[in-house]
Amino acid sequence: MHNNTAISELIAAGKWASQRGWVPATGGNFSARTESGFVVTASGFDKGQLGSHTFIELDHVGNRTRGAGRPSAETELHLSMYKLIPSANFVLHTHSVAATVLSRVIKGHSLNLQGYEMQKSLAGVSSHLDTLSIPIFDNHQDIDHLSLLVSDHHLHTPIEHAVLIRGHGLYVVGRNSKEVMRHLEGLEFLFSCELERLKLEGIQAGVNP
Numbered sequence: 001m002h003n004n005t006a007i008s009e010l011i012a013a014g015k016w017a018s019q020r021g022w023v024p025a026t027g028g029n030f031s032a033r034t035e036s037g038f039v040v041t042a043s044g045f046d047k048g049q050l051g052s053h054t055f056i057e058l059d060h061v062g063n064r065t066r067g068a069g070r071p072s073a074e075t076e077l078h079l080s081m082y083k084l085i086p087s088a089n090f091v092l093h094t095h096s097v098a099a100t101v102l103s104r105v106i107k108g109h110s111l112n113l114q115g116y117e118m119q120k121s122l123a124g125v126s127s128h129l130d131t132l133s134i135p136i137f138d139n140h141q142d143i144d145h146l147s148l149l150v151s152d153h154h155l156h157t158p159i160e161h162a163v164l165i166r167g168h169g170l171y172v173v174g175r176n177s178k179e180v181m182r183h184l185e186g187l188e189f190l191f192s193c194e195l196e197r198l199k200l201e202g203i204q205a206g207v208n209p
């Protein structure tokens, strides 16, 4: 994909995510893998109001080739996700209330979802009886360190769709912009359901083995 096409699709995804309240207060960052490398949002912009001037273009190894300002503070984590998941061409990072709260309420190292039809919105999931496991990593201001934790984890438990960063947000991948948006919407629906379930049934019942 050409950089300009990817940028247009990320601008649309930003508006869409912002309308849903998933990227408040400049939170979140978006990127795509392109034929010349990557495009990533510049740091500090409102993701609901992205424009071509709010993107940094990178080469295949992550060096800047075009664009003003600083690349997203979390660029390294995006690059790690592309390295780990060869089929991923889009990465969206969001800060929804549900992802932020749920990743704190669950004390373990993964959020395990089971019994929801909506699990099938994730590529490769064909039954509500499957367990959809989203790894949770403790937040860290050192993004290189966080990227290493994610890469180490992937060695023994491959990351398929997404990771949660505790008290911070979600990173979700897709093969194209349509798929990454479907994954994000599906996961947000599942997080909201799970949060409601925990509120009604109590945290003890919300076992996430």
Ligand SMILES: CSC[C@@H](O)[C@@H](O)C(=O)COP(=O)(O)O
Binding pocket: 025, 026, 027, 028, 029, 041, 042, 043, 044, 045, 071, 072, 073, 074, 093
């Ligand atoms: C506005 S607080 C959120 C940031 O610290 C960060 O987590 C974030 O998602 C946005 O960082 P950015 O550098 O704009 O890509």
Ligand SMILES: [Zn+2]
Binding pocket: 027, 028, 029, 074, 093, 095, 168, 169
């Ligand atoms: Zn963030």
